[in-house]
Amino acid sequence: MYTPVFILFLSLFYALQPCSAAGASDWRSRSIYQIMTDRFARSDGSLIAPCDPKERRYCGGTWSGITKRLDYIQNMGFTAIWISPIVQQISGETYEGEAYHGYWPQNLYALNPHFGSEQDLKDLVNACHARGMYLMVDVVINHFANQGEIVKYENFVPFSNERFFHSRCPIDWGNQTSIEYCWMGDGFVTLPDINTEDPQVIDTWKKYLNSAVSQYGIDGYRLDAVRNIPKPVWSDITRSVGVYMQGEVWDKNPNIICPYQEHMGGLHNYPFKEMATTVFTTPGGNLADLVEVAHQMQIQCKDVTLFGLFMENHDNPRLGSFTNDMARLRNLAVLNILTDGIPIVYFGQEQALAGSLDPLNREALWLTRYSTTNNLVPTFTALNNLRNYIIKSKSNAPFVSTLATYSLLGNNAMSVRKGNVVLVITNSGQGVNTDVVVEGFGAGVELVDVLACRVMHADGSGRLKVTLVGEPIVLYPASLLTGSGICSM
Numbered sequence: 444m445y446t447p448v449f450i451l452f453l454s455l456f457y458a459l460q461p462c463s464a465a466g467a468s469d470w471r472s473r474s475i476y477q478i479m480t481d482r483f484a485r486s487d488g489s490l491i492a493p494c495d496p497k498e499r500r501y502c503g504g505t506w507s508g509i510t511k512r513l514d515y516i517q518n519m520g521f522t523a524i525w526i527s528p529i530v531q532q533i534s535g536e537t538y539e540g541e542a543y544h545g546y547w548p549q550n551l552y553a554l555n556p557h558f559g560s561e562q563d564l565k566d567l568v569n570a571c572h573a574r575g576m577y578l579m580v581d582v583v584i585n586h587f588a589n590q591g592e593i594v595k596y597e598n599f600v601p602f603s604n605e606r607f608f609h610s611r612c613p614i615d616w617g618n619q620t621s622i623e624y625c626w627m628g629d630g631f632v633t634l635p636d637i638n639t640e641d642p643q644v645i646d647t648w649k650k651y652l653n654s655a656v657s658q659y660g661i662d663g664y665r666l667d668a669v670r671n672i673p674k675p676v677w678s679d680i681t682r683s684v685g686v687y688m689q690g691e692v693w694d695k696n697p698n699i700i701c702p703y704q705e706h707m708g709g710l711h712n713y714p715f716k717e718m719a720t721t722v723f724t725t726p727g728g729n730l731a732d733l734v735e736v737a738h739q740m741q742i743q744c745k746d747v748t749l750f751g752l753f754m755e756n757h758d759n760p761r762l763g764s765f766t767n768d769m770a771r772l773r774n775l776a777v778l779n780i781l782t783d784g785i786p787i788v789y790f791g792q793e794q795a796l797a798g799s800l801d802p803l804n805r806e807a808l809w810l811t812r813y814s815t816t817n818n819l820v821p822t823f824t825a826l827n828n829l830r831n832y833i834i835k836s837k838s839n840a841p842f843v844s845t846l847a848t849y850s851l852l853g854n855n856a857m858s859v860r861k862g863n864v865v866l867v868i869t870n871s872g873q874g875v876n877t878d879v880v881v882e883g884f885g886a887g888v889e890l891v892d893v894l895a896c897r898v899m900h901a902d903g904s905g906r907l908k909v910t911l912v913g914e915p916i917v918l919y920p921a922s923l924l925t926g927s928g929i930c931s932m
């Protein structure tokens with residue numbers, strides 16, 4: 444007779460468990476797969492439903508679609524997902540299309556019905572947790588969205604009055620005050636700028652962010668448009684919400700980005716992404732420029748290992764739009780996963796999709812049939828597997844918090860040493876031979892290139908001579924791979 448009571452007790456116990464409340468150091472060991480919810484997977488599992496990114500319309504991706512495709516993500520070794528903003532948006536078609544991306548919020552207390560029900564969202568979070576994966580939700584705190592010139596404040600929940608907003612002015616992007624107080628958007632979709640300095644507004648945001656964490660089980664937030672809100676407001680918000688938050692400051696200058704880390708867990712590493720993309724997709728790109736940016740991020744930022752390490756996202760042209768050389772893309776994949784920071788791979792990057800500027804970089808992934816061959820899936824899988832194994836094996840100093848050292852190897856190659864991992868990468872391009880000598884190994888040590896599963900040996904002076912053929916090499920000591928399953932060891 445006590446069984447039902449016991450079960451009730453158990454379910455209460457689990458329901459009342461604090462959600463994982465994942466902090467910065469928990470996230471540092473993760474590898475994130477970034478999803479645009481509308482474009483990743485549909486509830487019906489369709490592989491043919493048409494989707495033309497140019498039209499900027501909803502294509503039917505949902506939270507339950509993601510839940511059904513978690514195998515695809517987890518099999519590549521990702522341990523977290525980042526999904527589009529979840530809240531209700533402006534509805535209907537505008538001159539700039541529909542709000543399929545989630546960056547046109549209108550009601551904080553309702554979910555975007557295009558993405559599913561509250562239960563669908565909870566099911567997705569629970570499915571992630573059951574696999575030991577985290578879920579990060581994108582959130583827009585800076586603005587609400589309004590269709591047309593005349594702002595209908597009464598449509599906004601809960602900021603349903605003009606007094607919750609800054610007065611209207613166009614942003615002068617060369618003036619930080621203007622960036623923080625003026626409005627984004629245009630005459631078709633206006634983005635009224637929320638007055639985040641109002642204590643009542645901040646209080647509402649803190650309560651919302653905390654309650655969404657406990658209600659849905661969210662493990663972290665991705666903060667949109669961080670540069671459009673004053674820094675002290677961010678401190679106030681991040682101090683009172685107990686999960687890791689990673690912010691977007693879209694700038695390639697470490698001087699601009701680094702100061703923001705005093706106010707939140709981490710940011711997207713835009714400086715590194717911009718430079719890596721430039722020097723690895725442009726023939727003759729100067730690798731010294733990348734070494735310099737990486738160094739500046741290490742010395743100017745509080746902790747670059749808490750930054751998001753990414754090469755593509757929903758706002759920038761895909762790498763495949765700059766080059767169709769798979770060797771170049773694989774070199775970038777290596778940097779994407781195994782140097783300083785929390786790796787973030789934008790959905791479709793593993794398929795080498797080639798969409799250029801927004802909205803073309805938001806292709807429906809189902810049209811690739813989630814293929815796992817003849818693309819970058821095997822590469823990302825091998826890279827994540829190595830990183831996850833090193834994190835789990837704890838066989839040496841914590842890999843994720845050890846800073847990388849970058850060295851040039853002539854004009855077209857470089858090495859990145861992080862803990863016991865040595866990346867040897869080149870921007871020569873597919874099939875072009877580049878002889879390099881990598882120094883600093885133990886005498887005669889046996890090394891495995893985990894991408895090609897090839898064994899190599901350093902010479903008696905700890906040097907490794909190797910000819911790159913445009914492809915990257917990822918070296919790890921063979922002795923530390925015993926029992927790992929990596930390269931059948």
Ligand SMILES: *[C@@H]1O[C@H](CO)[C@@H](O)[C@H](O)[C@H]1NC(C)=O
Nearest residue numbers: 612615618619620621624625
């Ligand atoms: C910067 O923008 C603010 C807000 O619009 C404005 O008051 C100020 O005059 C601007 N400063 C300069 C130097 O243009």
